Amino acid sequence: MSARSRLGDFLHTDRDDAGCAQTMSLMHVYAELVLAGQDAAARYPGVAHHLRRCEACGQDFAGLLAALRG
Known part of the structure; x- marks a missing residue:
C-alpha cells in the first residue's frame, strides 16, 4: 500500500468505523x-x-x- 493510499484511508471518515476512541474503550x-x-x-x-x-x-x-495469552 502506498503512502498516499494510507494517508487517504487515514483521512477518510467511514461511518462503519468505530474510530480509535471507541475501539480503545472496547478493545x-x-x-x-x-x-x-x-x-x-x-x-x-x-x-x-x-x-x-x-x-x-x-x-x-x-x-x-x-x-492475555501470556
Whole structure:
C-alpha cells in the first residue's frame, strides 16, 4: 500500500468505523471474546472494521492478545 493510499484511508471518515476512541474503550472486551472463541467481529463490527484499517490500533490489539495469552 502506498503512502498516499494510507494517508487517504487515514483521512477518510467511514461511518462503519468505530474510530480509535471507541475501539480503545472496547478493545479489552473484544480481545476477551476473541480468546473465548466468540465471533467478536459480529458483536462489534465497527471495532473489527477499525482494527483492519488503523495500523496503530491493530498493533495495540495484537499486543493485548499476546499479553492475555501470556
